[in-house]
Amino acid sequence: MAGKHSILGTNRPRVDAALKATGKAIxxxxxxxxxxxxxxxxxxxxxxxxxxxxxxxxxxKLPGVRGVxxxxxxxxxxxxxxxxPHHTYRVLPKEVFYVGEQVAAVAAETxxxxxxxxxxxxxxxxxxxxxFDPIEAMKPDAPLMYPDMSDNLSPSNFPIExxxxxxxxxxxxxxxxxxxxxxxxxxxxxxxxxxxxxxxxDGDELTVWSSTKFIWSILDKVCEIMGLPETKVKVIAxxxxxxxxxxxxxxxxxxxxxxxxxxxxxxxxxxxQFTRDEEIALTYHSVGPFYYDTKGGVKREDGRPTxxxxxxxxxxxxxxxxxLEAPYVGSGAVAVYKFDSCNFxxxxxxxxxNMTGSRRGYGDPEGFWCSEQFVDELAEAVGMxxxxxxxxWAIRQGxxxxxxxxWGEFAGGDYQLLLKKGAELFGWKDxxxxxxKPTAVDGPKRRGVGVALAQHLTGVNNEMGVVRVNVDxxxxxxxxxxxxxxxxxxxxxxCIAEVxxxxxxxxxxxxxxxxxxxxxxxxxxxxxxxxxxxxxVKAAQDARKQLLERAAKTLKVNPExxxxxxxxxxxxxxxxxxxxxxxxxTVFGRVGVYGLGYEEVPHYNPETGKPxxxxxxxxxxAEVEVDxxxxxxxxxxxxxxxxxxxxxxxxxxxxxxxxxxxxxxxxALYEDEVxxxxxxxxxMNIQMVDYKIPTFLDRTDFVSVxxxxxxxxxxxxxxxxxxxxxxxxxxxxAIGNAIYNAIGVRIKDQPxxxxxxxxxxxxx
Amino acid sequence: MMxxxxxxxxxxxxxxxxxxxxxxxxxxxxxxxxxxxxxFGDDMEPWESPAYDVxxxxxxxxxxxxxxxxxxxxxxxxxxxCGSCTVLMNGKPILSCSTLTADCDGNEITTIEGLGDxxxxxxxxxxxxxxxxxxxxxxxxxxxxxxxxxALLDKNPNPTEEEVKEELSGNLCRCGNYSLILxxxxxxxxxxxxxx
Numbered sequence: 001m002a003g004k005h006s007i008l009g010t011n012r013p014r015v016d017a018a019l020k021a022t023g024k025a026i027x028x029x030x031x032x033x034x035x036x037x038x039x040x041x042x043x044x045x046x047x048x049x050x051x052x053x054x055x056x057x058x059x060x061k062l063p064g065v066r067g068v069x070x071x072x073x074x075x076x077x078x079x080x081x082x083x084x085p086h087h088t089y090r091v092l093p094k095e096v097f098y099v100g101e102q103v104a105a106v107a108a109e110t111x112x113x114x115x116x117x118x119x120x121x122x123x124x125x126x127x128x129x130x131x132f133d134p135i136e137a138m139k140p141d142a143p144l145m146y147p148d149m150s151d152n153l154s155p156s157n158f159p160i161e162x163x164x165x166x167x168x169x170x171x172x173x174x175x176x177x178x179x180x181x182x183x184x185x186x187x188x189x190x191x192x193x194x195x196x197x198x199x200x201x202d203g204d205e206l207t208v209w210s211s212t213k214f215i216w217s218i219l220d221k222v223c224e225i226m227g228l229p230e231t232k233v234k235v236i237a238x239x240x241x242x243x244x245x246x247x248x249x250x251x252x253x254x255x256x257x258x259x260x261x262x263x264x265x266x267x268x269x270x271x272x273q274f275t276r277d278e279e280i281a282l283t284y285h286s287v288g289p290f291y292y293d294t295k296g297g298v299k300r301e302d303g304r305p306t307x308x309x310x311x312x313x314x315x316x317x318x319x320x321x322x323x324l325e326a327p328y329v330g331s332g333a334v335a336v337y338k339f340d341s342c343n344f345x346x347x348x349x350x351x352x353x354n355m356t357g358s359r360r361g362y363g364d365p366e367g368f369w370c371s372e373q374f375v376d377e378l379a380e381a382v383g384m385x386x387x388x389x390x391x392x393w394a395i396r397q398g399x400x401x402x403x404x405x406x407w408g409e410f411a412g413g414d415y416q417l418l419l420k421k422g423a424e425l426f427g428w429k430d431x432x433x434x435x436x437k438p439t440a441v442d443g444p445k446r447r448g449v450g451v452a453l454a455q456h457l458t459g460v461n462n463e464m465g466v467v468r469v470n471v472d473x474x475x476x477x478x479x480x481x482x483x484x485x486x487x488x489x490x491x492x493x494x495c496i497a498e499v500x501x502x503x504x505x506x507x508x509x510x511x512x513x514x515x516x517x518x519x520x521x522x523x524x525x526x527x528x529x530x531x532x533x534x535x536x537v538k539a540a541q542d543a544r545k546q547l548l549e550r551a552a553k554t555l556k557v558n559p560e561x562x563x564x565x566x567x568x569x570x571x572x573x574x575x576x577x578x579x580x581x582x583x584x585x586t587v588f589g590r591v592g593v594y595g596l597g598y599e600e601v602p603h604y605n606p607e608t609g610k611p612x613x614x615x616x617x618x619x620x621x622a623e624v625e626v627d628x629x630x631x632x633x634x635x636x637x638x639x640x641x642x643x644x645x646x647x648x649x650x651x652x653x654x655x656x657x658x659x660x661x662x663x664x665x666x667x668a669l670y671e672d673e674v675x676x677x678x679x680x681x682x683x684m685n686i687q688m689v690d691y692k693i694p695t696f697l698d699r700t701d702f703v704s705v706x707x708x709x710x711x712x713x714x715x716x717x718x719x720x721x722x723x724x725x726x727x728x729x730x731x732x733x734a735i736g737n738a739i740y741n742a743i744g745v746r747i748k749d750q751p752x753x754x755x756x757x758x759x760x761x762x763x764x
Numbered sequence: 765m766m767x768x769x770x771x772x773x774x775x776x777x778x779x780x781x782x783x784x785x786x787x788x789x790x791x792x793x794x795x796x797x798x799x800x801x802x803x804f805g806d807d808m809e810p811w812e813s814p815a816y817d818v819x820x821x822x823x824x825x826x827x828x829x830x831x832x833x834x835x836x837x838x839x840x841x842x843x844x845x846c847g848s849c850t851v852l853m854n855g856k857p858i859l860s861c862s863t864l865t866a867d868c869d870g871n872e873i874t875t876i877e878g879l880g881d882x883x884x885x886x887x888x889x890x891x892x893x894x895x896x897x898x899x900x901x902x903x904x905x906x907x908x909x910x911x912x913x914x915a916l917l918d919k920n921p922n923p924t925e926e927e928v929k930e931e932l933s934g935n936l937c938r939c940g941n942y943s944l945i946l947x948x949x950x951x952x953x954x955x956x957x958x959x960x
Contacts, residue, residue, distance in 0.1 A: 020903030023836020241904030485902025
């Protein structure tokens, strides 16, 4: 597959484009039944409180109300988090841990009636002590948030500390030692398509439609909480209007259990569709806020990084939904540069803030915001050009790197190549004027340039694939492959067609429905391409093998002598000796051919057996313009170079990078949730007008380059890597470095808003 | 701050005399060339039979999606901030989530469902350009984006890239696919100009 391709690398039309451009694509938002009830949730006004009493009688009597649920009506089995052994999130809890946590649910004929009914529910709370800051949470006298724990450190399935080399020697060897604190806020996903779920019973069989990227997660959790066997539940994902990490099954499970319970009681379909304020108040956000205390040492003569000591405090919110290893996934600078020694310890702690979980890049936008700016501080201290310093000290294949603080050998893109390519396209040599020198000054407007590297894991866990070659020669792929906008349902048929030697338009990907697709996980952790497509490709290879065996018998040759293409199976040396794939599929009658595939990411080197981390990588160059009178920042130019192994669809791959730049600009300049910490830790900016995201005007001169480098993507059969997360990681630190270059003051607190700039310049 | 819509909703379960008197009447909308006569009132509950088609608090987005089943129009923020619900009223782009249906009586509405050729089903050149140039990702912003584009090209058939960005900056695409949306819009403009 790493050789010559006829379909991979071409720009086919997206299979869903016409449906979406005509408004015919069905999202959860659009699923409705004539007698469907609408559901709404009562939110806690307290950051931490015990529910002493709930009286729902007035709400139940309101005309149009068909039911009210509280913790008394649903199981208290927690909704599982992916990677944390401590599960604290419940469908409807007895005790609430953040402002907004759901306290009761109403089902009614219309959502307006349901909302009116919420106001008639009488709740008596006993407010409890609160913590809003992760450093406060770790103090010995901090109130204990969960009584079953000895402190507020949230338990993890992964390490929260690591060290490598001799750090004492490392600091002794250093000529210069710097210390710095970086901080990061909390970001919302803010998908246009908010979380929604519809449930319907047919007899004792439950169907759940949900706006999700992870149907299997919902199936498992709904079955566990409601005590149902898998055969009585099916979960279906329609088109999903954006995910970015937000739809990993936990919120959807909460919605599904509530809807299913109402649906069972009333005998009617029930929908729970979040509005925008519910989307921000009731769902999980990125992990944070972060405090990242770093201390590093370098040698003066060549900039050799000798030591890095990191202490990280981060809030995991009231519940961590996706596992708290987020802050350490890519492990920042110590995993990207050849530090002689390092020490890394994290204190991820519970706080009475909104839930946290995965968000695009999963910890790496945070980690690299800090570390890629800190290494610039080190390079400046020794007077080295930041690109040269990176070129010299970035890791190469086989060097030690870490994922989730576990060390292994690096198997990923060629940083030196990415830097070289990016620097050329950006014109770094001509633009960079040196430390402390803006690239242009025009009245109050100052321009500067910056660079950053990034890495992110690509793929976790495993997947099954099933491919059916039909009796008419068309092909069905049974796959959950949730389409959240990334284009997986366009890329998958291209890969299957490449293997089988047919055209992509005869390949269909099934509905994402747990009733008949093979088991798997969701489209997260940049795993859709390497694993979900990977398993389907292996299934296609299995089907191809069977087809060749059948054709070989008929054509009286060995299967190895055969090749496929244009819907035919033919003898390599005598192409006229051939039969159609359709014919081969019906050799044993009208039953077709089934291929099975299994794919996992081997986190070890198959030759040495040692841990090996496959990574997506990137290098990014940014130019900024800062108005020192107003503090406003604009980004006139960005060059982003990312490696993708083999590229399936160049245009869609490039779009992932372009879109990641936009996300990175939002991260660097706008996106931050503002909490009312003086009161109950409520998120203040819960509407789209208040939570700022990039717009069309932020899209300026972007140069996005995808390097097709199969040699640096070692995992067969595809040699493909995920792009959607990694490409966002270097954007914000490169912008941070460029702002420093422009104005001579480093803003270490994300996001860089005008007030922070003016304050740093001493203007306010 | 309460919007007009919120105020209308908030009043729903108050005693009837506190509401403005609403005589039973018919609201006529022409949607995608088809005329709809919708019964308007508030003295019967929506879940009763008979019920009204349009209540005083119904937004145009609600009427289109929930009452008439035209779900191509998307609602994302429901607060006038994202542009997803954009439809054309008498050729001008409006936010259907922030427009009361009661205020639309007698007007002509175009939704995404009404853009293609009604006879052949052929895509409108703008839709075709979004398909051809990968302007679509998750797709949730696309109906509103395409209708805003239609309004822009109707008044300015030869826009610059800067004019397109400015004009469409009220339509948010959370995927951030603006590069390819821009390309799609520029290509659509050219196709339409060429065809005259």
